Amino acid sequence: xxxxxxxxxxxxxxxxxxxxxxxxxxxxxxxxxxxxTALSKGGVYFHFPSKEDLFFAVVDRLADxxxxxxxxxxxxxxxxxxxAEAALTAVFSALGKRRxxxxxxxxxxYSMGNAFERKRxxxxxxxxxxxxxxxxxxxxAGEIPPVDTTIVAHIWLGAINELVIRWLYSGEPAxxxxxxxxxxxxVEGTRASHAGRVAGEAGNG
Amino acid sequence: xxxxxxxxxxxxxxxxxxxxxxxxxxxxxxxxxxxxTALSKGGVYFHFPSKEDLFFAVVDRLADxxxxxxxxxxxxxxxxxxxAEAALTAVFSALGKRRxxxxxxxxxxYSMGNAFERKRxxxxxxxxxxxxxxxxxxxxAGEIPPVDTTIVAHIWLGAINELVIRWLYSGEPAxxxxxxxxxxxxVEGTRASHAGRVAGEAGNG
Amino acid sequence: xxxxxxxxxxxxxxxxxxxxxxxxxxxxxxxxxxxxTALSKGGVYFHFPSKEDLFFAVVDRLADxxxxxxxxxxxxxxxxxxxAEAALTAVFSALGKRRxxxxxxxxxxYSMGNAFERKRxxxxxxxxxxxxxxxxxxxxAGEIPPVDTTIVAHIWLGAINELVIRWLYSGEPAxxxxxxxxxxxxVEGTRASHAGRVAGEAGNG
Amino acid sequence: xxxxxxxxxxxxxxxxxxxxxxxxxxxxxxxxxxxxTALSKGGVYFHFPSKEDLFFAVVDRLADxxxxxxxxxxxxxxxxxxxAEAALTAVFSALGKRRxxxxxxxxxxYSMGNAFERKRxxxxxxxxxxxxxxxxxxxxAGEIPPVDTTIVAHIWLGAINELVIRWLYSGEPAxxxxxxxxxxxxVEGTRASHAGRVAGEAGNG
DNA sequence: GATGAATGAGCCTTCATTCAT
DNA sequence: GATGAATGAAGGCTCATTCAT
Numbered sequence: 001x002x003x004x005x006x007x008x009x010x011x012x013x014x015x016x017x018x019x020x021x022x023x024x025x026x027x028x029x030x031x032x033x034x035x036x037t038a039l040s041k042g043g044v045y046f047h048f049p050s051k052e053d054l055f056f057a058v059v060d061r062l063a064d065x066x067x068x069x070x071x072x073x074x075x076x077x078x079x080x081x082x083x084a085e086a087a088l089t090a091v092f093s094a095l096g097k098r099r100x101x102x103x104x105x106x107x108x109x110y111s112m113g114n115a116f117e118r119k120r121x122x123x124x125x126x127x128x129x130x131x132x133x134x135x136x137x138x139x140x141a142g143e144i145p146p147v148d149t150t151i152v153a154h155i156w157l158g159a160i161n162e163l164v165i166r167w168l169y170s171g172e173p174a175x176x177x178x179x180x181x182x183x184x185x186x187v188e189g190t191r192a193s194h195a196g197r198v199a200g201e202a203g204n205g
Numbered sequence: 206x207x208x209x210x211x212x213x214x215x216x217x218x219x220x221x222x223x224x225x226x227x228x229x230x231x232x233x234x235x236x237x238x239x240x241x242t243a244l245s246k247g248g249v250y251f252h253f254p255s256k257e258d259l260f261f262a263v264v265d266r267l268a269d270x271x272x273x274x275x276x277x278x279x280x281x282x283x284x285x286x287x288x289a290e291a292a293l294t295a296v297f298s299a300l301g302k303r304r305x306x307x308x309x310x311x312x313x314x315y316s317m318g319n320a321f322e323r324k325r326x327x328x329x330x331x332x333x334x335x336x337x338x339x340x341x342x343x344x345x346a347g348e349i350p351p352v353d354t355t356i357v358a359h360i361w362l363g364a365i366n367e368l369v370i371r372w373l374y375s376g377e378p379a380x381x382x383x384x385x386x387x388x389x390x391x392v393e394g395t396r397a398s399h400a401g402r403v404a405g406e407a408g409n410g
Numbered sequence: 411x412x413x414x415x416x417x418x419x420x421x422x423x424x425x426x427x428x429x430x431x432x433x434x435x436x437x438x439x440x441x442x443x444x445x446x447t448a449l450s451k452g453g454v455y456f457h458f459p460s461k462e463d464l465f466f467a468v469v470d471r472l473a474d475x476x477x478x479x480x481x482x483x484x485x486x487x488x489x490x491x492x493x494a495e496a497a498l499t500a501v502f503s504a505l506g507k508r509r510x511x512x513x514x515x516x517x518x519x520y521s522m523g524n525a526f527e528r529k530r531x532x533x534x535x536x537x538x539x540x541x542x543x544x545x546x547x548x549x550x551a552g553e554i555p556p557v558d559t560t561i562v563a564h565i566w567l568g569a570i571n572e573l574v575i576r577w578l579y580s581g582e583p584a585x586x587x588x589x590x591x592x593x594x595x596x597v598e599g600t601r602a603s604h605a606g607r608v609a610g611e612a613g614n615g
Numbered sequence: 616x617x618x619x620x621x622x623x624x625x626x627x628x629x630x631x632x633x634x635x636x637x638x639x640x641x642x643x644x645x646x647x648x649x650x651x652t653a654l655s656k657g658g659v660y661f662h663f664p665s666k667e668d669l670f671f672a673v674v675d676r677l678a679d680x681x682x683x684x685x686x687x688x689x690x691x692x693x694x695x696x697x698x699a700e701a702a703l704t705a706v707f708s709a710l711g712k713r714r715x716x717x718x719x720x721x722x723x724x725y726s727m728g729n730a731f732e733r734k735r736x737x738x739x740x741x742x743x744x745x746x747x748x749x750x751x752x753x754x755x756a757g758e759i760p761p762v763d764t765t766i767v768a769h770i771w772l773g774a775i776n777e778l779v780i781r782w783l784y785s786g787e788p789a790x791x792x793x794x795x796x797x798x799x800x801x802v803e804g805t806r807a808s809h810a811g812r813v814a815g816e817a818g819n820g
Numbered sequence: 821g822a823t824g825a826a827t828g829a830g831c832c833t834t835c836a837t838t839c840a841t
Numbered sequence: 842g843a844t845g846a847a848t849g850a851a852g853g854c855t856c857a858t859t860c861a862t
Contacts, residue, residue, distance in 0.1 A: 119375045151386045158367020159360040169326045181356045189394020245844045450823045492810020531784045561796045569770040577734045599804020
């Protein structure tokens with residue numbers, strides 16, 4: 001009944017998502033987005049003030065969706081560490097299923113200049129927060145040691161990121177293959193973590 | 206005896222390293238590199254066939270140095286896992302001490318198009334190999350479980366990468382602060398790793 | 411009786427006068443006029459067929475008012491040359507009191523292309539006519555020599571124009587300061603004018 | 616012997632002079648200048664950083680030449696007022712002989728925005744100075760009353776400007792026809808000038 | 821009368837790359 | 842080895858104008 005207003009804006013976003021994911025920010029042409037939306041270049045500029053704004057809108061939309069999804073999927077676990085692990089799994093699987101999503105969120109735009117660097121910090125900060133919150137709960141519940149959960153969250157996120165990028169570029173290993181190891185290393189590592197010396201140095205101490 | 210041939214080439218590489226690190230690949234102009242080298246644009250092109258080649262030469266030189274350094278520093282530990290950990294430490298500290306190095310190796314060029322993506326795979330592959338070799342030794346020595354060391358190496362590398370980038374952009378946390386946690390989580394996680402189920406799900410099983 | 415029809419048209423004209431005076435023809439956007447009128451772009455186009463037409467309408471309205479005012483103020487003098495001088499004074503003072511008027515009538519649009527050049531001729535022609543008519547009367551009354559009053563009128567107008575523009579851009583001299591000199595030079599010059607040789611050449615003759 | 620360097624720059628300037636005079640600043644395309652110079656667009660930009668800079672360079676060159684010419688031609692008269700009049704004649708004739716010169720110097724660019732307005736002030740200031748200096752000498756020599764020569768110089772310039780523009784647009788009157796009247800009115804007017812009341816008001820006093 | 825989304829033609833500017841000297 | 846003028850292929854963005862509602 002209620003007519004979907006802003007339909008054009010969404011169509012542009014949709015088209016831009018494809019174009020940016022395929023070509024990368026620099027090689028993507030506003031003209032291509034326009035064509036893919038069956039719109040003129042001016043039409044695109046009516047809805048977005050610049051190519052950069054358009055790119056950010058695409059990325060934000062994607063991030064919002066991913067975060068909702070992850071929050072939804074990770075909230076059903078009974079234990080806090082279970083929810084943390086579920087968040088890890090959810091992020092990794094979501095990215096592992098959609099190359100476009102992965103490319104846009106993990107790879108693009110690093111070298112767009114300062115504007116994007118700020119965006120990257122924001123974006124990864126949001127993702128890390130997802131994980132950190134669960135880790136905080138786990139820490140409060142005594143399920144993991146009292147570590148700096150922000151750092152640990154970024155460790156988790158970085159590991160995810162690297163495995164996703166590697167899969168993106170080399171096709172290996174398939175995310176579903178890597179996931180058990182990823183979970184095992186990060187979860188056990190977090191559980192066993194401490195700020196003291198480890199490994200080879202133990203014998204020296 | 207042998208006069209320092211290729212002096213100009215090195216001067217260009219040096220200048221380019223600064224320019225690329227400051228501006229990023231796209232915003233760096235060949236003209237700026239030329240000016241910084243007290244050379245004309247044509248002079249730069251005499252030594253490097255293209256801007257892209259120049260960029261890759263810069264990155265390769267940096268990577269070679271980093272890898273030598275890491276190999277040197279990580280070979281003195283008595284245990285294999287100790288050497289792995291030392292590699293982790295060496296990579297992380299080296300990047301944590303030189304923003305320029307970090308920016309060039311970790312951040313730049315992701316969105317340069319396919320050419321760079323291949324380079325990124327190669328580059329990170331080399332870094333991951335450094336770690337993987339040590340893990341393989343550790344695995345052979347029974348110091349860690351028999352896991353897929355390639356995946357684990359990328360997990361380690363991804364964690365390093367993320368913490369470095371975060372430090373680069375937000376200034377926090379200082380690498381030396383983050384390092385103990387990083388080591389602890391990754392080393393213990395690797396030691397305790399297995400491909401089975403973990404965490405919250407344990408209770409469910 | 412008759413309700414104020416055309417109220418919107420006048421509001422547009424009013425808004426356009428401000429916008430054109432502030433920004434100049436090229437830098438003024440139809441959108442700005444619309445916004446300033448609390449109208450949409452389409453609304454403006456309903457009342458004026460094009461930006462150029464709108465501009466001309468603004469200028470014409472202003473010119474009409476100025477001419478009426480000048481005619482009114484210059485008709486009370488007893489002598490013809492007095493009326494001519496009063497016209498000079500009236501034009502100069504009117505422009506000297508309203509920067510917006512001055513900017514729009516004297517400065518804008520010269521380089522708008524051929525369309526405006528025709529307008530400029532028309533506009534300045536009308537102003538010159540104001541002066542010329544008085545000069546014709548003065549000439550007929552024997553108050554000034556029988557010169558080409560069209561040329562003299564343009565001389566007067568050009569002098570006014572330049573002093574107004576200079577005041578507009580540099581703020582100096584204030585019109586009321588310049589006026590006595592302007593009047594003196596032009597009126598006496600016209601009275602003493604002849605088509606023969608003058609000045610330094612007099613001694614040579 | 617000495618090869619004329621900067622030949623290309625001059626060719627661009629020459630071509631730009633024609634294009635700007637024909638089309639006006641806004642309607643002139645950098646592409647047209649390039650084509651007319653048998654150069655690529657980039658070639659033009661190698662020599663001039665922007666279209667605006669190019670335009671200013673054209674205008675400055677023209678103004679320099681005009682000023683030299685006027686100074687040369689007006690310096691031979693024995694009396695100061697004769698030299699002033701000769702400057703008037705020289706400016707007016709020079710403009711009256713070359714439409715392109717006249718269009719570029721007198722008409723173009725008024726509505727280019729603030730950048731050009733400043734240029735206009737500078738340009739007309741230079742021309743007015745030419746005249747003012749002669750008037751100052753005449754004033755010092757007692758050949759004309761002690762008036763504000765800056766204002767009088769702008770009156771002269773304004774009159775010239777208007778007659779030139781009118782000729783440009785309507786073709787009438789031919790500069791050589793208008794010149795005697797122009798000289799007569801301005802020179803006699805300046806000689807007879809005073810800051811008191813004149814004309815019709817004399818009878819009222 | 822009025823809206824505002826959409827058009828579309830166009831223009832300035834950038835810059836990696838080349839090549840005659 | 843090096844210069845630097847010149848190329849040329851884009852590409853982002855603007856804005857007067859239109860028209861279905």
